Amino acid sequence: MAKRISHKDSMCGVARPLDAIGDWWSLLIIRDAFDGLRRFGEFQKSLGLAKNILSARLRNLVTHGILDTVPASDGSPYQEYVLTQKGQGLFPLLVALRQWGEDFFFAPGEPHVTLVDTKSNQPVRRLELRAQDGRMLMAEDTIVVAPPLVDGRE
Template identity: 60%
Template sequence: MPARKFLNEQPCPVARSVDLIGDRWSLLIVRDAFDGMRRFSDFQRSLGMAKNILSDRLRKLVDAGILAMQDASDGSAYQEYVLTPQGENLFPVVVALRQWGEQHLFAPSERHSVLIDKRTGQPVPPMAPHAPDGTVLQPAATEVRKVS
């Protein structure tokens, strides 16, 4: 079996992205950061994961530029983890996963959470890629082209 390629050797943007944020814990940390969590103890309490694994994932997310560490907003001696602009660009990814899960992983009467637009109080409309003319793109209408 060939050795796994390193992140910077992957020619596919999906493969590079999954290498960086595709594990369960990293995505759930990013989800919690969007929900306002900033402190190690809050992430640990929310996710129930081992502290050494949480430390590792937080370090990787900081090293990748997805999270940044800053002094605590309340003036305490703690450090907080905040999403960087690069991390905030993951919002559509998290929303797409959430909406896919809402549609496919819950029985009609099963309780689950829904993402709400604070401005309107309405659920966020389903995400879909659009063509320049505004039509929704279906998978068969797209292709991957390699660029040099």
């Protein structure tokens, strides 16, 4: 489960998260959690995966601090899985994934679900990357730079 980048022990800001959510099911579980699902059985019914897989994924997400187990909300003697702060932080990523999926994985005119703002009942705006001064940025307008070196070490 704990994979490692082979040739470099310190993983970058893109690689580290993939250790936590880099598999097929985890993001779908998290999406369902955003949709309000909380119980083991709810996830299983919604996703249709094997119970051992779901069990392993939930455990992984909990140990990574993305989900938390809380005792119960209705009388039942079981536990529920809820998003932590860290898990909630995945919302933009999920929206980005959804928007990309809608852009490129649906035929034009093919119906699909839409993410709407509950207040206005309008679809949400497209995610867009902007500079500090508000200019919209394309990929070519950006570059990743190394952190300022504090010691002598690279």
